[in-house]
Amino acid sequence: xxxxxxxxxxxxxxxxxxxxxxxxxxxxxxxxxxxxxxxxxxxxxxxxxxxxxxxxxxxxxxxxxxxxxxxxxxxxxxxxxxxxxxxxxxxxxxxxxxxxxxxxxxxxxxxxxxxxxxxxxxxxxxxxxxxxxxxxxxxxxxxxxxxxxxxxxxxxxxxxxxxxxxxxxxxxxxxxxxxxxxxxxxxxxxxxxxxxxxxxxxxxxxxxxxxxxxxxxxxxxxxxxxxxxxxxxxxxxxxxxxxxxxxxxx
Numbered sequence: 001x002x003x004x005x006x007x008x009x010x011x012x013x014x015x016x017x018x019x020x021x022x023x024x025x026x027x028x029x030x031x032x033x034x035x036x037x038x039x040x041x042x043x044x045x046x047x048x049x050x051x052x053x054x055x056x057x058x059x060x061x062x063x064x065x066x067x068x069x070x071x072x073x074x075x076x077x078x079x080x081x082x083x084x085x086x087x088x089x090x091x092x093x094x095x096x097x098x099x100x101x102x103x104x105x106x107x108x109x110x111x112x113x114x115x116x117x118x119x120x121x122x123x124x125x126x127x128x129x130x131x132x133x134x135x136x137x138x139x140x141x142x143x144x145x146x147x148x149x150x151x152x153x154x155x156x157x158x159x160x161x162x163x164x165x166x167x168x169x170x171x172x173x174x175x176x177x178x179x180x181x182x183x184x185x186x187x188x189x190x191x192x193x194x195x196x197x198x199x200x201x202x203x204x205x206x207x208x209x210x211x212x213x214x215x216x217x218x219x220x221x222x223x224x225x226x227x228x229x230x231x232x233x234x235x236x237x238x239x240x241x242x243x244x245x246x247x248x249x250x
Contacts, residue, residue, distance in 0.1 A: 020046040021053055025067040030105060034064065034112035061116035061123045068109040069130060072100065080138035086146040087192055090164070093139065094184035097165065101172045102179045136161060152195040164191055 024045035029037055039060055043050045057063040081089040100106035117124035139161050147154025167187050172179050 017046070017048050017052060018056065021048060021056075021063070022067045022070050025063055026071060026105075026109075029064065029067070029112055030108050033108070034115050037064070037112075039063075059120075061113075061120050062126070064109065064112050064116060065123060065127060065130075068106075068113060071106065071109065072131070080135070080142055082142060082145070086142070086151055087188060089142060090188045090191065091185055093142075094164065094168065094188060095181050097168055098179055098181055098184045101168070107172075136165075139164070150197060152192070153197055160191065160195060164188075 021042060024042045025037075028041055028045060032041075037060055039050055039053055042060075042063070043053055046053075053063065057066065081092045083089055101110065113127060117127055140157055143152065143157045143160060144154065146152045147157065164187065168179070168184065171177050171183065177183070
């Protein structure tokens with residue numbers, strides 16, 4: 001019988017230790033925050049030696065990144081939706097950004113990562129490579145497909161992607177207002193309105209037309225004019241010595 005006893009699987013034992021370390025990191029980060037997070041405390045709670053941690057992670061920043069990615073990936077597959085409805089896809093994608101940031105557990109992780117990468121270029125590059133860049137590239141690809149299908153104006157997709165996520169991170173980072181799904185949906189509505197087909201060239205042509213009509217009205221009426229909300233000239237007698245208003249100027 002003794003000859004049939006199997007030796008413990010070191011791979012399985014290592015995976016158990018790894019999961020225990022990641023779990024301990026998650027718990028302690030929520031309890032004490034990143035500045036007070038110590039590798040010694042993580043090792044103690046996970047029931048492993050400190051050298052075991054350093055064998056897999058060079059420092060606590062890299063460990064926090066792995067713990068965060070494990071938490072995010074455990075919440076669902078990180079793929080950008082493509083149902084054919086760009087508005088629905090953007091709402092889904094932005095909600096998958098808003099909801100973790102609004103969750104206290106995720107928020108602690110992400111703020112910890114932002115703290116860690118300030119002085120660690122290597123960790124910053126790893127965060128970009130493993131999380132940020134794939135998601136941003138997937139978003140750009142979805143915008144490009146919508147542009148090719150004639151659903152949106154694709155003149156500046158890079159700026160559109162930055163505005164889409166930048167509005168969320170600005171509100172979250174500076175705490176300027178509640179971070180909710182409704183806020184994300186509002187951002188998407190504004191984005192789609194700005195990206196209507198022909199919107200970029202249309203704005204340029206409308207501005208040229210407004211400027212032309214302004215100059216013509218000035219020349220023919222002999223009085224200073226203002227423009228109404230849709231660019232139509234409106235005669236307006238200005239007070240003596242007042243400077244006439246020009247479109248786009250002071």
